[in-house]
Amino acid sequence: MLRISTLVLAMTASVAHADLADTILDDIVLPGFDQLATSGQALDAAAQADCRAESESLRTAFGEALDAWTAVSHFRFGPTEVENRGFALAFWPDSRGKTPRALNGLIASQDPVAQTAESFATVSIAGRGLYAMEFLLYDAAISTAGSVEYHCALTQAVAADISVTAQELAADWHRRYAELMRNPIDGGVYQSEAEVAQEFFKALNTGLQITADMRLGRPLGTYDAPRPKRAEAWRSGRSLHNVALSLEALERLAMQLAKAEPEVAGQLGSRFDIALAEAKGLHDPRFAGVSDPSGRFRVEVLQRTVNDIRAVSMGALGPMLGVSGGFNSLDGD
Numbered sequence: 001m002l003r004i005s006t007l008v009l010a011m012t013a014s015v016a017h018a019d020l021a022d023t024i025l026d027d028i029v030l031p032g033f034d035q036l037a038t039s040g041q042a043l044d045a046a047a048q049a050d051c052r053a054e055s056e057s058l059r060t061a062f063g064e065a066l067d068a069w070t071a072v073s074h075f076r077f078g079p080t081e082v083e084n085r086g087f088a089l090a091f092w093p094d095s096r097g098k099t100p101r102a103l104n105g106l107i108a109s110q111d112p113v114a115q116t117a118e119s120f121a122t123v124s125i126a127g128r129g130l131y132a133m134e135f136l137l138y139d140a141a142i143s144t145a146g147s148v149e150y151h152c153a154l155t156q157a158v159a160a161d162i163s164v165t166a167q168e169l170a171a172d173w174h175r176r177y178a179e180l181m182r183n184p185i186d187g188g189v190y191q192s193e194a195e196v197a198q199e200f201f202k203a204l205n206t207g208l209q210i211t212a213d214m215r216l217g218r219p220l221g222t223y224d225a226p227r228p229k230r231a232e233a234w235r236s237g238r239s240l241h242n243v244a245l246s247l248e249a250l251e252r253l254a255m256q257l258a259k260a261e262p263e264v265a266g267q268l269g270s271r272f273d274i275a276l277a278e279a280k281g282l283h284d285p286r287f288a289g290v291s292d293p294s295g296r297f298r299v300e301v302l303q304r305t306v307n308d309i310r311a312v313s314m315g316a317l318g319p320m321l322g323v324s325g326g327f328n329s330l331d332g333d
Contacts, residue, residue, distance in 0.1 A: 021200075032249075036065070036069055036071075036169065037171075039064045040164075040165070042061050043061040046058045046061035048159075051151075051152035051155045052152075058155075066130050066242070069166075071249040074203045074210065075203050077202075088165050090130050091132070092131050093232075094126065098126035100139070102123070103136065103154070104142065106154060114153045117161060117164060121164070127158075128165075129161075129165070133158050136158060138235035139235055181199070198321075201317065205313055205314065209310065211247065211250070212307050214232070215232050216302060216303040218232075219287040220290050220299055223296070231286060231287045243279050247275050251272040251276075254268045254272065254309075254317070255269065260320070261320045264312075268312055271305060271308050271312060
């Protein structure tokens, strides 16, 4: 009986791996990073046209760029790891307040590093990327610090740097990394279709962990010490929005991974539906409600639902694919 079960699992895994890389790359990864590159260019253009912190067009472009990053932020391997591109684009969480310190230092000294893209690329990653841009646009102190001229130059430098990094990510996926995943070979980065499946499976579970432990867990803090201002993008009022976007993106990935087994897909899909309904019913964009017992309870319920999705992924999807979660960049944090 054990031999039959093992054979059935192996056959199921083989079917599940078929065309998996092509489908996920063509339908999710490549369009996602292309959208990130496009939104980065739009953010750069908006900053060049109007660099004021209160500019609605600039704030809109920032939001669209952060949306695009959130949709692919769980793909923390390959091009995202090269030259710390992921951190240069999105340095969060920032538990030690490095981003405001880096920006205040640049502004106080009117550092000429902001004058060219080449020199700005040498700035600490804490002073670069989307979360640095959020400070420049929305933080009460930093958005008004220093001279108007230098604040403008710094805003434009950050936007240009985001655009360059986003374009590098998209180009690396198209020119190099997608091919490595489509055609695993002995001695290559991926040596089998199973290893490719495991990479995408790990990305799914990493994304669920980020949402449960960071996007929801950080503002929850503890019952006696909630931390709403540790939420992602709370200054721009996008904390809950990012949770919903992340869940939608992770659901698309999960459904592709589970498409060979309708029962597993159904289990995952129903739980994602519940989580998204819970998120949309919160009406608490900054998670300010975690300081109130009833508001806190609703966020905890959502967190449990996200963890339920991860449990189904690990307990049913992984065995179906014949893979395990493996080590990810969050382990040990």
